[in-house]
Amino acid sequence: DTAVSQTPKYLVTQMGNDKSIKCEQNLGHDTMYWYKQDSKKFLKIMFSYNNKELIINETVPNRFSPKSPDKAHLNLHINSLELGDSAVYFCASSPQGGWAAFFGQGTRLTVV
């Protein structure tokens, strides 16, 4: 009965590879987000989707492409991974007009 679930929890991959992180929420929320937490624990929003429509794209390299097949899912695909992409990626959701109230457990991405 996890509210916001992400898979995988850990991801280790080589530079240049392409990888995806999946996120699903069962709260019936309209808005979903991707946040990136760097090695210094700094959290910054990357994307926000509302009812499958992209509404925030915070100067993220276009190697990162979010996809929302329906309002319960927001996946993150990353092309040509770089060492600097190593971080913890959090998915979150909120009801429309709300804020990122519910976070997933995070996906720790390590690029070697």
Added chain:
Amino acid sequence: AQSVTQPDIHITVSEGASLELRCNYSYGATPYLFWYVQSPGQGLQLLLKYFSGDTLVQGIKGFEAEFKRSQSSFNLRKPSVHWSDAAEYFCAVGANTGFQKLVFGTGTRLLVSP
């Protein structure tokens, strides 16, 4: 631009002692303010939020926070800390610039000593 400052990187508190974590924000309009907690290896959990009204906000796990507009602060408090409160605490301001996003501070790590 919106910003949040958490001046304390680490704080150590004895179990049973009181706690105050500092948060200062910069935002031109009336802010929406939040405190989140992140336990090791976990996602963020919302402790409390302030939108308007009473400036003293009660949250979960016995936490409260007070909004002080004159000081641009939203400090988090707890009267008696438990060992399980050891975690990273993040203050955030909600920026409503046509769409909603959270701007986070850099976090304060709380250590609880026996």
